[in-house]
Amino acid sequence: MHNLNSKEPTGSIEGRWDKHQFDLKLIAPQNREKYNIIVVGTGLAGASLCATLGEAGFNVKSFCYNDSPRRAHSIAAQGGINASKNYKNDGDSVWRLFYDTIKGGDFRSRESNVYRLAQLSNNIIDQAVSQGVPFAREYSGYLANRSFGGAQVSRTFYARGQTGQQLLLGSYSAMSKEVASGRVKHYSRSEMLELIIVKDKARGIVVRDLVTGKIDSHTADCVVLCTGGYSNVFYLSTNAKGCNTSAGWRAYKKGAMFANPSFTQIHPTCIPPTGENQSKLTLMSESLRNDGRIWAPKNEKDCSKDPREIKEEDRDYFLERMYPSFANLVPRDIASRAVKSICDNGRGVGTEIDGQKLGVYLDFSTIIDKDGESKVKSSYGNLFDMYESITGENPYKVPMKIYPAPHYTMGGLWVDYNLMTTIDGLFATGESNFSDHGSNRLGASALMQGLADGYFIAPRTVIDYLASVDFETIDSTNPEVLSAVKSAEHRISKLMNAPDPIHSPDYFHKKIGRILWNCCGMSREKDSLERAIEEIKSLELLFWKNIKVTGVDDDFNQTLERAGRVADFIELGQLMCLDALAREESCGAHSRVEYLSESGEAKRDDKNYSHVSAWHYDESGPTIIKEALSFEYIKPSERNYK
Amino acid sequence: MNFTLHIWRQQNSQSKGSFQTYKVDNIDSDTSFLEMLDQLNESLIADGEDCIVFDHDCREGICGACSLVINGYPHGQKNATSTCQLYMRDYSEQNEIWVEPFRAKSFGTIKDLSVYRDAFDRIIQAGGFISSKTGSSPEANTFPVNKSDADSAFDSATCIGCGACVAVCPNSSASLFVAAKINHFDKLPQGKIESHKRAKLMVDKMEEEGFGSCSNHRHCEAVCPQGIDLSNITKMNSLIKPY
Numbered sequence: 001m002h003n004l005n006s007k008e009p010t011g012s013i014e015g016r017w018d019k020h021q022f023d024l025k026l027i028a029p030q031n032r033e034k035y036n037i038i039v040v041g042t043g044l045a046g047a048s049l050c051a052t053l054g055e056a057g058f059n060v061k062s063f064c065y066n067d068s069p070r071r072a073h074s075i076a077a078q079g080g081i082n083a084s085k086n087y088k089n090d091g092d093s094v095w096r097l098f099y100d101t102i103k104g105g106d107f108r109s110r111e112s113n114v115y116r117l118a119q120l121s122n123n124i125i126d127q128a129v130s131q132g133v134p135f136a137r138e139y140s141g142y143l144a145n146r147s148f149g150g151a152q153v154s155r156t157f158y159a160r161g162q163t164g165q166q167l168l169l170g171s172y173s174a175m176s177k178e179v180a181s182g183r184v185k186h187y188s189r190s191e192m193l194e195l196i197i198v199k200d201k202a203r204g205i206v207v208r209d210l211v212t213g214k215i216d217s218h219t220a221d222c223v224v225l226c227t228g229g230y231s232n233v234f235y236l237s238t239n240a241k242g243c244n245t246s247a248g249w250r251a252y253k254k255g256a257m258f259a260n261p262s263f264t265q266i267h268p269t270c271i272p273p274t275g276e277n278q279s280k281l282t283l284m285s286e287s288l289r290n291d292g293r294i295w296a297p298k299n300e301k302d303c304s305k306d307p308r309e310i311k312e313e314d315r316d317y318f319l320e321r322m323y324p325s326f327a328n329l330v331p332r333d334i335a336s337r338a339v340k341s342i343c344d345n346g347r348g349v350g351t352e353i354d355g356q357k358l359g360v361y362l363d364f365s366t367i368i369d370k371d372g373e374s375k376v377k378s379s380y381g382n383l384f385d386m387y388e389s390i391t392g393e394n395p396y397k398v399p400m401k402i403y404p405a406p407h408y409t410m411g412g413l414w415v416d417y418n419l420m421t422t423i424d425g426l427f428a429t430g431e432s433n434f435s436d437h438g439s440n441r442l443g444a445s446a447l448m449q450g451l452a453d454g455y456f457i458a459p460r461t462v463i464d465y466l467a468s469v470d471f472e473t474i475d476s477t478n479p480e481v482l483s484a485v486k487s488a489e490h491r492i493s494k495l496m497n498a499p500d501p502i503h504s505p506d507y508f509h510k511k512i513g514r515i516l517w518n519c520c521g522m523s524r525e526k527d528s529l530e531r532a533i534e535e536i537k538s539l540e541l542l543f544w545k546n547i548k549v550t551g552v553d554d555d556f557n558q559t560l561e562r563a564g565r566v567a568d569f570i571e572l573g574q575l576m577c578l579d580a581l582a583r584e585e586s587c588g589a590h591s592r593v594e595y596l597s598e599s600g601e602a603k604r605d606d607k608n609y610s611h612v613s614a615w616h617y618d619e620s621g622p623t624i625i626k627e628a629l630s631f632e633y634i635k636p637s638e639r640n641y642k
Numbered sequence: 643m644n645f646t647l648h649i650w651r652q653q654n655s656q657s658k659g660s661f662q663t664y665k666v667d668n669i670d671s672d673t674s675f676l677e678m679l680d681q682l683n684e685s686l687i688a689d690g691e692d693c694i695v696f697d698h699d700c701r702e703g704i705c706g707a708c709s710l711v712i713n714g715y716p717h718g719q720k721n722a723t724s725t726c727q728l729y730m731r732d733y734s735e736q737n738e739i740w741v742e743p744f745r746a747k748s749f750g751t752i753k754d755l756s757v758y759r760d761a762f763d764r765i766i767q768a769g770g771f772i773s774s775k776t777g778s779s780p781e782a783n784t785f786p787v788n789k790s791d792a793d794s795a796f797d798s799a800t801c802i803g804c805g806a807c808v809a810v811c812p813n814s815s816a817s818l819f820v821a822a823k824i825n826h827f828d829k830l831p832q833g834k835i836e837s838h839k840r841a842k843l844m845v846d847k848m849e850e851e852g853f854g855s856c857s858n859h860r861h862c863e864a865v866c867p868q869g870i871d872l873s874n875i876t877k878m879n880s881l882i883k884p885y
Contacts, residue, residue: 141788
């Protein structure tokens with residue numbers, strides 16, 4: 001059994017990353033072209049890594065399921081990216097970003113990693129500006145900032161409501177430069193189906209060409225997964241339709257541990273669900289909480305009224321009331337829980353689903369009265385347009401309606417300080433790893449982490465690994481490679497030929513999503529989690545009996561793609577419930593109803609649960625292995641945003 | 643709402659395609675256009691038929707994966723909107739809908755409604771970047787950028803690379819796509835240094851990929867989901883000349 005050694009450097013926290021970088025091995029420029037690296041997923045983390053490794057002179061093969069790296073879901077991040085530049089002179093520093101992130105994550109992340117992230121944040125902004133990312137600027141010509149949840153400083157850099165798009169296009173253009181140089185060979189419309197392990201080391205992947213259906217192996221000296229998060233396990237989420245867990249899940253089944261799978265972020269401000277046939281939910285950026293005020297009617301009888309007719313004294317600005325010092329800018333987990341509790345108490349507004357109105361108002365009338373419509377338009381124009389096109393309502397005139405939705409997953413593959421999983425030579429970066437956000441991620445920190453991993457951390461640690469290991473030459477005839485290909489082919493054939501094909505992949509996806517949303521979403525409870533686990537086990541059996549995939553496998557077959565992803569979501573869903581059940585405390589986004597204070601706040605149990613839960617796959621059932629967390633610099637305290 | 647759909651079906655890039663007619667009934671007005679296609683696909687699975695292939699991903703109008711020519715308009719008739727942001731309430735007046743792939747010599751059909759847009763990637767690879775390397779950047783506020791330049795750079799950079807400009811152009815020109823990228827960088831001090839070379843390389847690549855030239859039909863800016871302005875092309879042309 002693996003010993004979970006985080007390999008954190010010791011010594012003063014400010015110097016750990018510098019010292020560690022000096023200790024990491026290097027490869028001389030003339031030798032770099034001898035090494036081959038596979039990068040799976042080319043969103044922010046993957047594209048930035050490809051660019052950096054390519055520039056350094058390594059051979060990179062990259063893969064994505066989309067028709068171009070520019071379509072990765074990083075592109076949809078709206079509000080911004082944090083950095084501790086302190087341009088606003090409001091008391092920000094590396095220490096404060098470090099502190100806010102540890103506290104925001106409710107003391108369930110690793111101090112050394114988070115400090116490093118805060119340190120690297122500034123360099124990311126420098127890097128992006130030099131790539132031509134058109135960040136918002138002041139009239140002076142210098143960079144502008146705005147505020148995000150969980151911080152009392154203004155440290156978020158942004159490009160209107162399209163920050164993720166602009167940062168991804170920056171990384172994509174840098175990566176494209178290396179595709180042109182020949183250092184990066186990129187494969188679009190390709191999906192990883194299997195990890196290849198030779199002599200206990202990750203040495204390649206099995207890939208399906210999504211256009212032809214052809215299954216091929218690719219070998220290398222190491223593999224880096226940059227494959228994003230798994231919020232789509234809930235079916236309805238803010239993720240792109242294609243986002244999936246399959247690469248990480250295949251790695252898990254080959255021995256990479258999966259950490260804190262139940263830590264999933266439910267984002268408070270999304271457009272509420274409207275009905276059965278909805279395919280996804282749309283986020284309204286957290287940046288809107290800079291100027292928008294969240295409220296619900298004080299009285300149930302007002303819930304069906306036109307909000308403009310509800311008098312000021314009959315409105316409950318509940319976040320301002322409950323959390324006077326952070327008010328509308330409390331962290332996401334806190335805001336989501338508050339919105340849910342208002343709706344559970346019958347004070348929701350909007351469309352009724354299963355007998356409950358799911359929505360509260362996000363109102364801009366105060367700021368519009370004060371600064372005028374044009375000011376609001378310049379900050380949030382595209383978000384307001386998007387809201388109007390989806391709902392048919394004009395948010396300049398009528399308050400937006402919002403409700404929480406699955407958005408980001410803090411859990412992911414367990415990695416050490418070098419971002420290496422428990423499989424030698426398999427790394428995980430960005431959202432696909434578990435590392436930096438504990439049990440709740442602060443807004444504008446995902447872009448920061450993806451780029452810190454891709455531009456600055458993985459390029460150093462991957463090279464150290466390559467320099468430390470002797471690689472035997474392998475090719476596509478290696479027995480391990482052949483067996484991985486065979487197992488991928490076997491799985492496809494099972495999906496195509498279920499004994500009693502009745503139901504589509506979406507049918508099963510909606511089922512698993514509903515179970516998880518009800519039992520492993522914004523609130524969790526022992527009994528319902530246990531019930532969910534049993535339900536998921538039956539669903540898994542039904543899936544393999546009744547999955548119906550039409551068309552053929554050696555063709556462009558989107559039904560087959562979805563079926564494979566849903567099969568993995570069902571297995572992951574079970575692990576999420578096991579993880580939520582095993583953690584008998586509430587922390588951050590993990591809200592066990594048995595462990596909430598009277599006012600509904602999460603009650604941590606630091607004595608028994610100050611650890612990372614890493615799950616190890618075993619055919620007889622997953623086992624939990626703990627990585628104890630120690631807090632040398634920031635003493636765990638009750639998170640107070642009041 | 644009930645609709646009669648005429649959808650382009652084509653087995654692969656070699657085969658000849660044709661319109662097939664389908665009926666969809668009881669569609670809610672809040673259903674998105676792509677969700678309507680999802681529902682049709684679900685019924686095709688129930689009937690044991692191969693689903694209609696179409697590209698889509700984020701479904702929030704930003705990834706640029708969705709395409710489709712709907713009743714003759716790339717991304718449908720609604721202004722400044724990508725296909726994924728169309729809702730069936732927008733089609734309350736039209737119960738017969740024709741759905742085709744983006745068509746251009748450089749965008750070959752892969753299957754049904756899905757096309758190759760790799761040529762866009764190759765145009766970016768030809769020069770659509772600033773040649774800075776990771777780690778070599780000065781402090782971000784070293785070079786102030788006039789706010790109006792930064793805003794204008796953003797207005798060009800907002801392109802989602804969907805290819806509607808090509809699909810609608812009688813010349814199948816990618817000029818708006820190429821010009822938007824060139825102007826995005828040209829407006830910033832970091833990008834300006836390579837502007838002439840970049841413009842030449844990207845325009846040459848565009849021609850090599852088989853896209854036509856601009857002859858000012860201006861359909862591209864009319865269908866662009868991001869509302870990218872035609873003046874980008876004028877500026878691009880001025881950048882190529884002195885080189």
